[in-house]
Amino acid sequence: MTTDRAIAAYLGLAIGDALGATVEFMTPREIAAQYGVHDKMIGGGWLHLKxxxxxxxxxxxxxxxxSILKQGRVDALAAAQAFDAWMRAKPVDIGNTVRRNLLQFRKTGNPEALYSDHDAGNGAAMRVLPVALATFGQTEEAVRAACRAQAHVTHYSTLSDAACECLAFMVQDALRGASKNDLLHKHAHPLAAQHPEFRFRAVRQSRNPSGYVVDTLQAVFQSFFDTDDFRDCLIDVVNRGGDADTTGAIAGILAGAVYGLEAIPEAWLKALDTNIRRSCEGQAWALIKLAGKS
Ligand SMILES: [Mg+2]
Structure with missing residues (x-):
């Protein structure tokens, strides 16, 4: 079950990203005017995707x-080098904070960015899944340290750290079979209690969420906890627009981990880029296997 859910989380990440990218930076009103409800993997968007x-x-x-699989563990320098190589390969999209701090890494060779409360974007949280899988079964402190090592390459901020760690623990508990309700009480509410910025219940529905990690998690948590299956969760979150590829990606991780492979709509899975699908499946499997060895 664990490996199946890990694969579903990784596919959920990719599917949410691909689905949301179509409507990134649009408002809910613009999405409704153009698509009614956006629920198909059609590419396009401001990046003109396939x-x-x-x-x-x-x-x-x-x-x-x-980089984790190559090193056999989460290593900050290896992660920084991997991200640097990724940036050199001219990705279709790159966040401002990611670019700025990777350019800094090129100059200094230090894989830890300077601390900044302004670097509380969602760029570290969106890529936390492989760390959650690789550290499955490790102590809480080890999981937190690994989350921070990868995050601080580009985002060193208290709120980003809190989001990354919360998401990693949610994924790991979902792999153990935790219900959505368990995740709500064990992780989402405590996060909001510790950092009230993240309160997602007493606030208005987070529509048109920005790239601020607080906006992102509010939208993701509202959609994830207020729906009951993978498809509804992803449709709800991406139709809020804004940073829809990232809200879609993170919601997809959680929904995949909780609802499992059977819950992923066949049409979305078929539409997903084949190489990406294979890479996600292969990595999820390998990272869980790595976790079992430590
Ligand atoms: Mg993106």
Whole structure:
């Protein structure tokens, strides 16, 4: 079950990314006018993607996962080098904070960015999945340290760290069979209690969420906890627009991990870029196998 759910989480990441990218930076009103409800993998969007093509959320995760598998563990320098190589290959999309701090890494060779409360974008949280899989079964402290090592290459901020760690623990508990309700009470509410910025219940529906990690998680949590299957969760979150590829990617991770492979709509899976699908499946399997060895 664990490996199946890990694969579903990785496919969920890619599917949410590809589905959301079509409507990235649009408002809910614009989406409704153009698509009614956006629910098909049709590509397009401001990046002019092919149907089923993914963006940085998925390709940075795969770059990180590859570095973890090569090193046999999460290593900050290896992650920085992997991201640097990823940037040199001219990805279709790259976030501002990611670019700025990778350029800094090229100059200094230091894989840890300077601390900044302004670097609380969602760029580290969107790629946390391979770390969650590779550290499955490790101590809480080890999981937190691994989350931070990968995150701080580009995003060193308290709120980004809190989001990354919360997501990693949610994924790991889902792999153990935790229900959505378990995840709500054990992880989402405690995150909002510790960092009230993340409160997602007493606030208005987060429509048109920005790239701020707080906006992202509010939208993801509202969609994830208020729907009951993979398809509804992803449709709900991407139709909010804004940073829809990343809200889609993170919601896809959680929904995949909780609902499993059977819940992923065949049409979306078929439309997903074939090489990306294979890479996601292969990495999920290999990362869980690596976790079992430690
Ligand atoms: Mg993206």
């Amino acid at each position: 149907p089923g093509q993914v963006t940085d959320d998925t390709t940075m995760s795969l770059a990180l996962g590859e």
